[in-house]
Amino acid sequence: MAVYTNVSDEQLADFLKNYDLGNAISFKGIAEGVENTNFLLETDTGRYILTLYEKRVNTDDLPFFLNLIDHMAKKDIACPTPIAAKDGATLYSCAGRPAALFTFLNGMSVRVPTAHHCARLGTSMAQFHQAGQSFPQGRENSFSIAGLRKFYENLAGDLDSIMPNMRTMIEAELECLEKLWPTSLPSGIIHADLFPDNVFFLEDKISGLIDFYFACTDFLSLDLAITINAWCFENDASFNVTKAARLLNAYNKIRPITKAEIDSFPIISRAAALRFLLTRSHDWLLPNEGALVMKKDPKEYLRKLKFHQSIENPKSYGLSNAL
Amino acid sequence: MAVYTNVSDEQLADFLKNYDLGNAISFKGIAEGVENTNFLLETDTGRYILTLYEKRVNTDDLPFFLNLIDHMAKKDIACPTPIAAKDGATLYSCAGRPAALFTFLNGMSVRVPTAHHCARLGTSMAQFHQAGQSFPQGRENSFSIAGLRKFYENLAGDLDSIMPNMRTMIEAELECLEKLWPTSLPSGIIHADLFPDNVFFLEDKISGLIDFYFACTDFLSLDLAITINAWCFENDASFNVTKAARLLNAYNKIRPITKAEIDSFPIISRAAALRFLLTRSHDWLLPNEGALVMKKDPKEYLRKLKFHQSIENPKSYGLSNAL
Numbered sequence: 035m036a037v038y039t040n041v042s043d044e045q046l047a048d049f050l051k052n053y054d055l056g057n058a059i060s061f062k063g064i065a066e067g068v069e070n071t072n073f074l075l076e077t078d079t080g081r082y083i084l085t086l087y088e089k090r091v092n093t094d095d096l097p098f099f100l101n102l103i104d105h106m107a108k109k110d111i112a113c114p115t116p117i118a119a120k121d122g123a124t125l126y127s128c129a130g131r132p133a134a135l136f137t138f139l140n141g142m143s144v145r146v147p148t149a150h151h152c153a154r155l156g157t158s159m160a161q162f163h164q165a166g167q168s169f170p171q172g173r174e175n176s177f178s179i180a181g182l183r184k185f186y187e188n189l190a191g192d193l194d195s196i197m198p199n200m201r202t203m204i205e206a207e208l209e210c211l212e213k214l215w216p217t218s219l220p221s222g223i224i225h226a227d228l229f230p231d232n233v234f235f236l237e238d239k240i241s242g243l244i245d246f247y248f249a250c251t252d253f254l255s256l257d258l259a260i261t262i263n264a265w266c267f268e269n270d271a272s273f274n275v276t277k278a279a280r281l282l283n284a285y286n287k288i289r290p291i292t293k294a295e296i297d298s299f300p301i302i303s304r305a306a307a308l309r310f311l312l313t314r315s316h317d318w319l320l321p322n323e324g325a326l327v328m329k330k331d332p333k334e335y336l337r338k339l340k341f342h343q344s345i346e347n348p349k350s351y352g353l354s355n356a357l
Numbered sequence: 358m359a360v361y362t363n364v365s366d367e368q369l370a371d372f373l374k375n376y377d378l379g380n381a382i383s384f385k386g387i388a389e390g391v392e393n394t395n396f397l398l399e400t401d402t403g404r405y406i407l408t409l410y411e412k413r414v415n416t417d418d419l420p421f422f423l424n425l426i427d428h429m430a431k432k433d434i435a436c437p438t439p440i441a442a443k444d445g446a447t448l449y450s451c452a453g454r455p456a457a458l459f460t461f462l463n464g465m466s467v468r469v470p471t472a473h474h475c476a477r478l479g480t481s482m483a484q485f486h487q488a489g490q491s492f493p494q495g496r497e498n499s500f501s502i503a504g505l506r507k508f509y510e511n512l513a514g515d516l517d518s519i520m521p522n523m524r525t526m527i528e529a530e531l532e533c534l535e536k537l538w539p540t541s542l543p544s545g546i547i548h549a550d551l552f553p554d555n556v557f558f559l560e561d562k563i564s565g566l567i568d569f570y571f572a573c574t575d576f577l578s579l580d581l582a583i584t585i586n587a588w589c590f591e592n593d594a595s596f597n598v599t600k601a602a603r604l605l606n607a608y609n610k611i612r613p614i615t616k617a618e619i620d621s622f623p624i625i626s627r628a629a630a631l632r633f634l635l636t637r638s639h640d641w642l643l644p645n646e647g648a649l650v651m652k653k654d655p656k657e658y659l660r661k662l663k664f665h666q667s668i669e670n671p672k673s674y675g676l677s678n679a680l
Contacts, residue, residue: 042468059463059559062397065386074385074397076463140399142384145365236382 041129049128052119081138086131109165112242141234141241152277156284166223175250177309216298224257229264255295259306271337279352300345311335364452372451375442404461409454432488435565464557464564475600479607489546498573500632539621547580552587578618582629594660602675623668634658
């Protein structure tokens, strides 16, 4: 949740001149999206979301993200659709930041997802992955194993201030993942950040996915591992195998999970946990001043990582039930 | 702008059980209101604002505020109207905080008000003051002269860290105001915080006033002085007498400004400037952690205070044009 940039009534009016959407009737900064500033805008023609891209998003990546969202919307993946300006462009600038307008999406995220929500998510993710197969662009995952190594090295000196021995533990984990990382698994566009915040539900059905700004090309099962981490652990850090099984089973019905994906799932899940352990450690050590971003305890992902390290058989994820 | 308290989907559903408004379709934290947390809520029946009252608002004052807003709405002062729950109450609790629901108000605040906006404000304020005359409750102004003295004394030791000699200067100003403060002027309910943020416009007309949480009983001209301070100085600290004259003239057409109010206007304006100088100094020295509140430079109000101190004739406010 963040509001980084203020937009004045004049700046908004200037921006809207690029579009055929009429005049602003209402305009409110909303606490949605960690990387960007978002506004709920109502004009004579309807409701929209105005997104201002802040420094943490690389401007060069914006065409990829906007094209991807547009592609997904055309493939009937429910998500906010970029709105074209009079000249056809979807990326403009507002208040000195790159900016884009999107359709408004009804629905709300759930704080405590049930097994039913997890099953819905499994279906949506499989549809998302299938739709991504025909997307012609690609984007490297900044949090690939090589990316995690780089991210870790910038942070290493400070890690033990979060918890004793954290540095040694993460170093060992990285070495292990580098050794065991699969060379080939089904790949394609992954969302890479499908936390409950980024999935809207309406009457227990998914009304849309939002916040595509970590999307990249990588193993599809990494997306599954990220969501299993985010959706299937309880607040006491216990693993809810029913939720995982429902998610994986629903996914598998649309896009069958391969034997190689099953075998490597504990390793992939460890990499997914390490990714959030590292980025949360970064945000814990270097909080983003001026933005309303709740600091999240990195140790939550340490506990998840330890769970995945303890897995001896991929069936522990409920895959045997799912497949 | 602040979002202090998160509300989960479950907490919202529990809260909505008290009302006949249907289920939530959309729910977003909005960056509006400095003292409270506000959400834009859409249900099957329409759009609403959910306000959660945070610690800076005294819970004992909430019935006064809610009754006042309701009174003003019934007197056709455009403002968000409190929505009654099934049992008729307008104050409930949500996510552990006192909470109220309001009608949604179209419109947007203006960042750089023009003389035209100032005239509209003058009219609205006079209507507000007149409507307040029939409101049966009262509330002491925490920032009366006695209140300012108390507020100052808690802060005095740190003031010079903002600027050398600030303590001596404010002490002298307080003594002067205590000596010169009028004993009797037309009084009633004042909004006491009609900054541009709290006034919504739609097509150059005022669509509503918001944020009544400083409203209190005091001299009506204190409200005028607060708005003159907030609306009629340019960014370079110069005083725009055209804006002030338009505001006062429009006000005067509805509620004639008395001779005693004119004579005392420089003193009242100094007290209004001192009030924001002190509260901004407080927020500057003790920023409110965890909330997205932009620190505002207290020295802006020091410059305004000095302007009012330099006034020898109330005509300098444009009153001669206005009356």
